[in-house]
Amino acid sequence: AGVTHAGGWPLRLCPGDRPGCCCAPLSFGDGPRPMALGRCAESSDAFLSGSPAPVTFDVHKPDCTPGTLGPLLSLLRCFLEGGPCWDLVQADQPGLVASSAGPSLQPKVPPRQAHSLWGHRAGLPGCPHPAFLLPAPQNERQKAVVDAFLHAWAGYRKFAWGHDELKPLTRSFSEWFGLGLTLIDALDTMWILGLKKEFQEARKWVSKKLRFRKNVDVNLFESTIRILGGLLSAFHLSGDILFLKKAEDFGNRLMPAFRTPSKIPYSMVNIGTGVAHPPRWTSDSTVAEVTSIQLEFRELSRLTGDKKFQEAAEEVTRRVHALHGKLDGLVPMFINTNSGSFTHLGMFTLGARADSYYEYLLKQWIQGGKKERQLLEDYLEAVDGIRKHLLARSEPRKLTFVGELNHGRFSAKMDHLVCFLPGTLALGAHHGLPAEHMELAQALMDTCYQMYRQMETGLSPETAHFNLHHTKILKDVQVKAADRHNLLRPETVESLFYLYRLTGDRKYQDWGWEILHSFNTYTRVPSGGYSSISNVQDPRHPQPRDKMESFFLGETLKYLYLLFSDDPDLLSLDTYVFNTEAHPLPIWAPS
Numbered sequence: 001a002g003v004t005h006a007g008g009w010p011l012r013l014c015p016g017d018r019p020g021c022c023c024a025p026l027s028f029g030d031g032p033r034p035m036a037l038g039r040c041a042e043s044s045d046a047f048l049s050g051s052p053a054p055v056t057f058d059v060h061k062p063d064c065t066p067g068t069l070g071p072l073l074s075l076l077r078c079f080l081e082g083g084p085c086w087d088l089v090q091a092d093q094p095g096l097v098a099s100s101a102g103p104s105l106q107p108k109v110p111p112r113q114a115h116s117l118w119g120h121r122a123g124l125p126g127c128p129h130p131a132f133l134l135p136a137p138q139n140e141r142q143k144a145v146v147d148a149f150l151h152a153w154a155g156y157r158k159f160a161w162g163h164d165e166l167k168p169l170t171r172s173f174s175e176w177f178g179l180g181l182t183l184i185d186a187l188d189t190m191w192i193l194g195l196k197k198e199f200q201e202a203r204k205w206v207s208k209k210l211r212f213r214k215n216v217d218v219n220l221f222e223s224t225i226r227i228l229g230g231l232l233s234a235f236h237l238s239g240d241i242l243f244l245k246k247a248e249d250f251g252n253r254l255m256p257a258f259r260t261p262s263k264i265p266y267s268m269v270n271i272g273t274g275v276a277h278p279p280r281w282t283s284d285s286t287v288a289e290v291t292s293i294q295l296e297f298r299e300l301s302r303l304t305g306d307k308k309f310q311e312a313a314e315e316v317t318r319r320v321h322a323l324h325g326k327l328d329g330l331v332p333m334f335i336n337t338n339s340g341s342f343t344h345l346g347m348f349t350l351g352a353r354a355d356s357y358y359e360y361l362l363k364q365w366i367q368g369g370k371k372e373r374q375l376l377e378d379y380l381e382a383v384d385g386i387r388k389h390l391l392a393r394s395e396p397r398k399l400t401f402v403g404e405l406n407h408g409r410f411s412a413k414m415d416h417l418v419c420f421l422p423g424t425l426a427l428g429a430h431h432g433l434p435a436e437h438m439e440l441a442q443a444l445m446d447t448c449y450q451m452y453r454q455m456e457t458g459l460s461p462e463t464a465h466f467n468l469h470h471t472k473i474l475k476d477v478q479v480k481a482a483d484r485h486n487l488l489r490p491e492t493v494e495s496l497f498y499l500y501r502l503t504g505d506r507k508y509q510d511w512g513w514e515i516l517h518s519f520n521t522y523t524r525v526p527s528g529g530y531s532s533i534s535n536v537q538d539p540r541h542p543q544p545r546d547k548m549e550s551f552f553l554g555e556t557l558k559y560l561y562l563l564f565s566d567d568p569d570l571l572s573l574d575t576y577v578f579n580t581e582a583h584p585l586p587i588w589a590p591s
């Protein structure tokens with residue numbers, strides 16, 4: 001049967017979760033809750049481009065009524081038999097709706113996956129955001145982000161295509177894992193920014209060139225958050241199963257890292273040979289590394305139905321939870337892969353090597369539908385620990401900052417990495433945690449902004465030292481020679497996004513706009529790309545370092561784009577949780 005939709009806009013949203021899903025007022029089915037398993041005869045591009053042309057729906061099961069297994073069986077048959085697969089849509093009112101699984105869902109999914117995909121789709125609430133269905137209206141600031149992205153992408157495409165990172169000055173590239181890191185990290189950003197042509201070109205590279213059967217050592221944490229996280233979110237946004245298949249392959253190749261005497265994973269694993277090991281100089285892993293892979297491994301299990309990913313990652317969480325050596329919920333920075341105990345006791349930071357431990361406690365709790373109490377308790381205890389041991393105020397502006405503790409000695413040192421914390425605290429408050437968390441978030445947000453504002457280039461140093469004394473010094477933020485660099489990191493704009501989304505205070509957008517301006521002034525390389533710089537205090541000679549980190553495209557520009565959006569439903573914080581590399585993953589059972 002075919003049903004023609006005469007192209008009346010605007011389109012209705014369907015109750016599926018995938019962008020690319022096309023929905024139209026479509027009369028079909030007589031029951032109170034008509035159901036249809038159908039597909040658009042034209043590609044979903046017709047919808048995305050807002051084509052007023054009639055679109056025909058082929059309806060495979062014209063007689064499916066509520067309560068029958070017909071549609072589900074058809075869907076499974078579709079997966080098993082091949083051919084384009086389309087989604088089952090249930091309409092709440094007659095006269096609705098909808099369905100397609102995205103432009104490039106591949107046929108021939110093994111039954112186990114077909115089933116889990118079905119469960120996944122059926123489990124998610126809400127609709128894809130209109131921006132994913134129609135050409136998204138973009139305001140001037142968002143257009144400036146798109147322009148920055150295209151400039152960065154042009155450099156990568158010309159000089160580093162398929163390699164890990166662009167070296168924009170020498171117009172070449174660097175390899176870390178040799179897996180097209182920037183390309184994978186940037187996939188979902190392209191989707192969100194509406195850069196379909198670029199996305200499709202990158203997808204083709206993933207399909208034709210990305211191979212994980214390679215004799216190469218990868219860092220478990222870095223490759224999980226960037227590659228596994230990037231593939232999973234590309235799958236969720238596009239509905240394209242290619243990305244899930246790649247994610248599953250990659251996840252399998254990371255698993256040898258968990259074969260250690262303590263079940264605390266090694267930091268390195270060879271994805272070709274399956275041999276895992278710690279770095280050459282130690283048998284320790286860092287605490288942030290082993291505790292910030294759980295969002296991705298849990299989601300991979302949920303999508304594939306293969307529990308081993310989740311079990312391995314959650315075993316780490318359980319063991320770290322039970323360890324001695326914490327201080328009111330604060331964790332040391334290292335953990336031994338043989339003994340499973342913390343090492344280098346007595347040193348506490350929210351910066352490098354510990355940062356995302358705290359972030360993932362909260363985010364896993366959110367991901368799992370706020371049911372896993374132990375995660376919440378550990379997070380709440382840690383926030384109290386931060387308040388008790390690590391907070392101080394600077395002079396002269398009395399900025400609240402998070403310092404470090406070294407065997408009882410406080411140091412007024414704060415990595416830029418710590419600037420993820422205002423966003424995380426605000427997110428927790430949004431999900432029902434105490435209002436004081438939001439107050440602390442706002443105070444810390446001011447501080448992170450001042451880390452940019454008080455520098456001559458308007459860009460933050462890698463690490464700030466805060467002035468604690470009443471002197472003639474006018475700046476709160478002091479910088480040591482070794483810390484003057486800026487790597488295009490995202491944490492401050494990430495937090496600005498959360499703070500704006502959750503308070504509506506436009507000053508956060510304005511601060512982000514200033515930061516984008518500074519990136520454009522001091523880090524943009526005319527021939528394409530952006531470069532990290534060595535000196536944020538010398539606007540005349542910022543000393544570009546010839547490297548564009550993958551997270552500039554994966555995170556920094558994505559968060560800026562989202563910050564400038566006034567639409568709370570664009571990747572709603574009630575539907576998605578962002579991994580520590582800014583890749584959105586669905587909340588399993590949102591409240």
Ligand code: DMJ
Nearest residue numbers: 356489490491551580581
């Ligand atoms: C990214 O890889 C992630 O944000 C990680 O959590 C910290 N380091 C970089 C960005 O600064």
